Amino acid sequence: GAGVSQSPSNKVTEKGKDVELRCDPISGHTALYWYRQSLGQGLEFLIYFQGNSAPDKSGLPSDRFSAERTGGSVSTLTIQRTQQEDSAVYLCASSLVPSQNIQYFGAGTRLSVL
Amino acid sequence: AQSVTQLDSQVPVFEEAPVELRCNYSSSVSVYLFWYVQYPNQGLQLLLKYLSGSTLVESINGFEAEFNKSQTSFHLRKPSVHISDTAEYFCAVSGLTGGGNKLTFGTGTQLKVEL
Numbered sequence: 001g002a003g004v005s006q007s008p009s010n011k012v013t014e015k016g017k018d019v020e021l022r023c024d025p026i027s028g029h030t031a032l033y034w035y036r037q038s039l040g041q042g043l044e045f046l047i048y049f050q051g052n053s054a055p056d057k058s059g060l061p062s063d064r065f066s067a068e069r070t071g072g073s074v075s076t077l078t079i080q081r082t083q084q085e086d087s088a089v090y091l092c093a094s095s096l097v098p099s100q101n102i103q104y105f106g107a108g109t110r111l112s113v114l
Numbered sequence: 115a116q117s118v119t120q121l122d123s124q125v126p127v128f129e130e131a132p133v134e135l136r137c138n139y140s141s142s143v144s145v146y147l148f149w150y151v152q153y154p155n156q157g158l159q160l161l162l163k164y165l166s167g168s169t170l171v172e173s174i175n176g177f178e179a180e181f182n183k184s185q186t187s188f189h190l191r192k193p194s195v196h197i198s199d200t201a202e203y204f205c206a207v208s209g210l211t212g213g214g215n216k217l218t219f220g221t222g223t224q225l226k227v228e229l
Contacts (some may be wrong), residue, residue, distance in 0.1 A: 004157075020152055031215065043204065043219035051216070059216065091157060093217075101208045101215050106155040 004106035006092050012112045017036055021077045021109045025094030032065060032075050033095070033103060038088035048088075049075065071102075082113045115209045116141040122221035124185045127195055135223045137179075137205030147188040148206040148217065149179055158204065164188065175199075185217055199206040 005024040013019050016057040025032050034046040042111040045059040060066070064082075069075040077084055089110050117140045122194045138147065149161040162173040169181040179190045188205060202224050206217040 001167060033216065035217075042221045043206075043217075045216040045218070048216055056216070093158075095215070101217070102148075102160065102163060104160065105150075105158040 004092055004104055006090075006095050006106035006109050009107065010110045010112075012114065015084060016081055018078065018080045018106060019082055019111065020077075021090050021111070023075045023077070023092030023106060024102050025073065025075070025092070025095070026104060027095035029104075030072065031095040031103075032069055033093040034077050035091045035093065036088045037045075037091055037108070038072055041088075041093075046077070073112070079111075083112050086113055087113045116143075116218045117143060117219035118207050118218055120205055121154055122223050122224050124224045124226065126226045126228060129197055132193050133191065133195050133199075133225065134182070135203050135219065135225065137188045137190065137204075137220060139186050139188065139205070139207045141186075141196050141207060141209060143209045145207045145209055147179075147181055148208075149173075149177070149190050150204045150206060150219075151202065152202045152222075154201070158202050161190075195225070195227050197227050197229070199225060201225060219228070 003067045007022045016041040030051050032049045036044050048056040064080045067077045091096045091108045093105045119138045121136050147164040149160040151161045152158050155175040162171045164181045166172050172178045177192045179188050181188050202222045204222045208217050
């Protein structure tokens with residue numbers, strides 16, 4: 001596609017439920033990133049995938065958070081047993097050449113945990 | 115590790131006036147520097163970047179930023195703002211080596227252009 005696509009655009013869930021957020025990067029981009037944007041914490045890095053290398057998970061806030069990238073393209077961020085503090089906008093970005101790190105962002109998924 | 119400081123959380127300015135949004139960074143390694151803009155209810159859009167070469171970089175809509183290594187700054191400027199420039203602006207940094215390729219963002223500056 002022309003840009004990074006994320007779905008759903010909005011997600012409302014109940015505390016304790018699991019959620020899956022999807023990201024379709026720009027075609028041909030080998031690097032994919034997840035960030036979280038929240039009022040209290042600003043923009044935070046979560047996880048980074050580059051080709052077939054092991055992902056950099058250093059930003060994941062707890063073991064309730066996980067992500068995978070299938071076939072080097074689509075990525076899914078999963079949050080298990082959601083908590084109210086997980087409410088945020090989850091942004092995905094992709095990059096063609098990670099060494100230059102020009103990241104292009106999707107519109108995000110707004111997650112609300114009730 | 116890197117960090118970014120945007121001292122001004124909000125900057126009100128009248129249309130056609132000049133504006134400067136400040137950004138300072140801290141890093142133990144050489145860095146790439148970026149400004150992203152976020153319009154209401156939209157994702158982040160890359161405004162301009164410094165990778166190497168000329169320390170003055172420009173965007174297509176009249177913004178410019180200058181990399182100052184000695185002052186560890188990357189301030190964003192525009193000589194004459196428009197109502198359509200109202201948005202939140204984020205400064206970001208990534209290390210060339212170490213720290214991976216993740217972007218570290220500042221807390222953002224809300225630019226509000228008034229008539």
